[in-house]
Amino acid sequence: MAQIFSPRSNVQAKVIIVATILLVCAGGWLTSAVWWSPYTTYVNVPFDQPVPFSHQHHVAGLGIDCRYCHTSVETSSFAGIPATETCMTCHSQLWTEALLLAPVRASLTSNTSLKWTRVYDLPDFAYFDHSIHVRKGVGCSTCHGRVDQMPITWKTQTLYMKWCLECHRAPQNYLRPQNEIYHMAWHPSKDQTALGRQLIAQNHIDTSGRLTNCSTCHR
Amino acid sequence: MNTNPSGAMHEYWRSLEERARTPEFERWLHAEFPAAAEEWVSEIHRRDFLRLMGASVALAGLGACTKQPLEKIAPYVKQPEQIVPGKPLHFATATTFVGYAQGIVVTSHEGRPTKIEGNPEHPASLGATTVWAQADVLDLYDPDRAQAITKAGQISTWDDFLPELNLALERQQQTGGSGLRILTQTITSPTLGRQLADFAKKFPNARWHQWDPMTRQNIHIATGSGEHIYNVAAASVIVSFNSDFLYLHPAALRYAREFASARQVRQVKGARMNRLYVAEPTPTITGASADHRIAVAARDIEMIAATLAQGLGLVEGIDPTLLADPIPKWIKAAARDLSANQGRSMVIAGETQPPAVHLLVQKINHHLGNIGRTILPGRQVVANPLDQTESVRALIRDMNNGAVDLLFIIGGNPVFDAPVDLAFATALGRAKLCVHHSLHTNETSLACHWHIPAAHFLESWSDALAFDGTPTIIQPLIDPLYAGVTAHELIEAVIRQPVRSAFEIVRESWRTAKPSLDFDFDWRRALNHGVVPQASEEAIAASIQTGQSRALNQSGLEILFRPDPNILDGRYANNSWLQEMPQPFTKICWDNAAIVSPQLAKQEALKTGDVVELEFRGKKIAAPVWIQPGQSENSVTLHFGNGRKEAGRVGRNVGFNAYELRTADALWFGEGLTLRKTGSKHEFATTQHHHAIEGRHMFRAGTLAQFSTDPNFASRMTEVPKRNETLYNPDEFKNAGYAWGMVIDLNACIGCNACTIACQAENNIPVVGKYQVSVGREMQWIRIDSYYNGSAEAPELNHQPVPCMHCEHAPCELVCPVGATVHDDEGLNLQVYNRCVGTRYCSNNCPYKVRRFNFFELNSKLSASEKLGKNPDVTVRSRGVMEKCTYCLQRINAARHVAELDHNRSIRDGEVMPACAQACPTEAIIFGDINNSNSRVSEFKRSPLNYGMLAELNTRPRTTYLAKLRNPNPELASL
Secondary structure: OOOOOOOHHHHHHHHHHHHHHHHHHHHHHHHHHHHHOHHHHOEOOOOOOOOOOOHHHHHHHOOOOHHHHOOOOOOOOOOOOOOHHHHHHHHOOOOOOOHHHHHHHHHHHHOOOOOEEOOOOOOOOOOOOHHHHHHHOOOHHHHHOOHHHOOOOOEOOOOOHHHHHHHHHOHHHOOOOHHHOOOOOOOOOOOHHHHHHHHHHHOOOOOOOHHHOHHHHOO | OEEOOOOOEEOEEOOHHHHHOOHHHHHHHHOOOHHHHOOOOOOOOHHHHHHHHHHHHHHHHHHOOOOOOOOEEOOOOOOOOOOOOOOOEEEEEEEEEOOEEEEEEEEEEOOEEEEEEEOOOOOOOOOOOOHHHHHHHHHHOOOOOOOOOEEOOEEOOHHHHHHHHHHHHHHHHHOOOOOEEEEEOOOOOHHHHHHHHHHHHHOOOOEEEEOOOOOOHHHHHHHOOOOOEEOHHHOOEEEEEOOOOOOOOOOHHHHHHHHHHOOOOOOOOOOOOOEEEEEEOOOOHHHHOOOEEEEOOHHHHHHHHHHHHHHOOOOOOOOHHHOOOOHHHHHHHHHHHHHHOOOOEEEEEOOOOOHHHHHHHHHHHHHOOOEOOOEEOOOOOOOOOOOHHHHHHHHHHHHHOOOOOEEEEEOOOHHHHOOHHHOHHHHHOOOOEEEEEEOOOOHHHHHOOEEEEEOOHHHOOEEEEOOOOOEEEEOOOOOOOOOOEOHHHHHHHHHOOOOOOHHHHHHHHHHHHOOOOOHHHHHHHHHHHOOOOOOOOOOOOOOOOOOOOOOOOOOOEEEEEEEEOOOEOOOOOOOHHHHOOOOOOOOEEOOOOEEEOHHHHHHOOOOOOEEEEEEEOOEEEEEEEEEOOOOOOOEEEEEEOOOEOOOOOOOEOOOOOHHHHOEOOEOOEEEEEEEEEEEEEOOOEEOOOOOOOOOOOOOOEEEHHHHHHOOOOOHHHOOOOOOOOOOOOOOOOOOOOOOEEEEEEOOOOOOOOHHHHHHHHHOOOOOOOHHHHHOOOOOOOOEEEEEEEOOOOOOEEEEEEEOOOOOOOOHHHHHOOOOOEEEOOOOOEEEOOOOOOOOOHHHHHOOOOOOEEOOOOOOOOOOHHHHHOOOOOOOOOOOOOEEOOOOOHHHHHHHHHHHHHOOOOOOOOOOOOOHHHHHOOOOOEEEEEOOOOOOHHHHHHOOOOEEOOOHHHOOOOOEEEEOEEEOOOHHHOOO
16 A cells, blocks of 8 residues: 655644644734734824824923813813814914914814814723822823823823723822822832822722722723 | 411412413423524524534624724814713703603703703602603604604795795684684693783684693593692502502602602511502502502492492492492492591592592592691692593584684694594594694694694703692703704794794793792792792682582493503604513503403403404404403403504504594593404513513512511521521622612512613613514513412502612622623622623523623614713623623712712712612612611611512522512401
8 A cells, every 4th residue: 555645744744733833823923913003002103183283382382281171181081172262262362374273263163173083092881080090190191191292192002901900900100199190291200109009098099909890990 | 389487378470371371481481581592493504504603703703803993072162161071961851741740850961961860859750750751862862753844744944834824824813813723732831821821812713722632631620620639648548549640640750759658667666558449440550559459340430439438428329239249348448447547548539530530539538538638739730721522522523614724733643642533634634724743743744734843842941830830941951953843932923923932932931920039040040940939829729519420330341541551642652662661560562452351351262462353332443462460350451552653663553553442432431342353363572471480489578467477577488598608708798898789679669660761761771672572682671570469350469670689699600701790899790791702691590580682783773863862871782792780880980989089088878879769759779888887778678578589599689679568458358
């Protein structure tokens, strides 16, 4: 009876086995790479906006407080996007003829909203509340990054659940005192853990595990 | 047979099929999910199936690889002062029940009304809501609402309408309006009343007619004007003659609250309950709450009331032997009880009973000294109360004589619902010009020349009076979604032009009616509170008239007409929440039936679902039969409201039209019905047998006397494992912070379904349609189980609401392969939608059968307007996901944030109120923190009546029940 397998079969089999393993690994790596890449997460991707609004200019250059525009950040789940009128408080006097601001003026005269592209967009099954985070000592820049250095706004975090849990599991690493919440350049010092623990006690943050319950964010 | 420790026998059954153990019932019992458990009988070969499945699994996996779509965000141009995005606002206004106001508080998210709650300051609500108030918000967003003014079916405009109207009015002006008619439903709006008075001044020869299929004219004829106001809480003995004052009544919410408060028993010491006697032909919510209920023909009630009056020495010459057993015994006991409780009792008759019965009842109450104590004189609430049957008859006569040149029909649907023998539709054809004003394009709109779409009450300014005369200004929460016009504006167009806005009309009307130094302040206060403060106006003295009673006792079949318990007279026919709500007792959805008694069914060899031909006064209809325990032997009940031909996509061709038999002389009941079996069958969609669990003490009840001697009878019915009888840590679920728990007081629950619809509105629960209900796929998170006890002819009727029990040892959690159902640290049994892969193991393992599965993408086909009505605080679930009661987690989290932002205080008792508890008229559902021993829920859980459903399985449910108590008269041991 003739041999079914030629001597080359050994090599072929080895190559196929190794190739299969490599292919599976490569597939896994590719999936992970795509999953974590800006293509999926939009991290560091600036979006086209009707008006190329620069936080850098308004925050760092002019020193306008976050709450001047994001008015409900301390009271509501939603921080608020400024109404056209808020823009016009200054721009009815300044740069009144600027071409860049034409959509803002058009919005006011035609009484139609500006339609911004949402940069930070949580999935609809996750419920986030700005007011409680701000009150408990989470500063703007912890999640939104150095907005004061962004000529056009982009996302600095993935908003994946893993990222949320980093803080919900160990809030002491991220908390800051109330007077630093809106401070863009604040960054944790060496004794952050001690400060964090003090703030946890002071702000009555429940670290027994409730913060990582599904029901904290999903309902 | 179940025997409880005290020796009393209790055998509960949920349906006649269960009682008779039919194969149909056994099928539902043994195969928990019969539709899913059926054998695979597809044409597809097994290998092809696997191949297809493999491909679908692979593709489904790929389908999950979508990245999040970019969303736009549109801020305001001018930020409205009070709106904080993400924070809902609440506005007080009122909804109406047969014209009577019920105060509500509406939640608005960024200008979208999403949820209706009761207004605690309003006398007819006290914070509770009816099922109809809950469902009103769905009506607002109904895409089938009339959206444009039409002339002969063609889209037109208000500006085209006015010239044509003015031309017709000019002609009427010359004759003083002799050819001008207005037809309305029952109206309590003071502004509309004033406008119609102005109308009468301008057109002295014009006429204002009224027709409302749920007319309360029998009461108005008897009292001469207003209805009495009952102080139910003060009555120790209540006798009801076919009055459903706990459900189908303008003051039902208040009366139900008062009724339940006088029955609340938690401790042996000082345990007292009122006692309710009910004589009625067909089971009602009120009848089910009775301690002694007799099923009698509607036509016999006058005789029974007269016999009762004779027992009290008020009338003479009635032969009680004409009445069949056990009616005389019931009358005797009731009479004795009433005499012993003079000034602390009340007798009430329903709107379906003729004025003579109301006069008799007044006489009895007067004799007992109840007037001024339990019964207070009422005010005239209805604008121009009259005999509506005669009113519509006169209109039809005029139309037939060609005397009507211009007819306005404000609201309603008389072509569909006017007495059939008066032939409204034919007469309407002879009116020269008719204008119909309504929310939907209905049968009447199609028969009229012009149709003006009405603004929904959540879109309009108006006003209305409650049962006791308390006015509420109805304020809008949203601009009209379509071209809706209010009745005020339409009438204004008739009496003066240019037409002012409804806001100006209503405000002016109040400014003239109640002049005050600071009108603006008073106006704002009235809007803010939802009630206009009342100076003690002249109340109408309770007039005592004497009525002659006829002795009736005919034989033969009796036909009863009743509004549909879900969609009323048809006005809610296009409301899918109400259509899919399992009706009390029958648990029928999306249908109506000819309800017959078991005795009649036996005599005529009828089975549930048999189609019969009903002939009454020469008119015939075909209707499917439903055999209902507790139905009066020779009475056949037809619910009117269904069978609509023009009602929109939801309500069209649901059930049959009972109006086709309803004649002017038999508005509520009549004799001479004949019934003939046709041989064809009809399939009902009923949830009666769904989730059946047999041989367990699910529902527990006793009597007040039993409770006094053996208070723990309910908890001792089963042996519950002790807390430490476990191999695991017994304190695993002893939460450190809050521990949420619920008590459902079966003694207070009247089975009104308000919790079911409130939950549906709050939690974005979809409807599934008739077929899906029939295969057991209904989605409501809280169901009301019916339990009967006793004979099929005269059973005791009981209700038990069943939501998720939030077991500490939750069987569902153990079997979930993906950890989608888990516990949180406050004792909530969570369902995490984004983890769920839809194995449905949890539902199989749930002993309470409270988990609901999305078999379809039920939320994807919603119209743009329906999407506006969704609660933004609750995830809208997708296909393939399990869901269930969450204890209204979104409300717990909202309250937590409020408390923590307020100097990190704790959540106060009563601050978190699940939607079901908030809607409940009798406060039967109590929710709170069981770690707080001072909370109401802890107090209720300490009652000896407290028991856990299936707690013997060691599930340790967080939702427990208080057993039901009845307070039977020892004289009537057998009734």
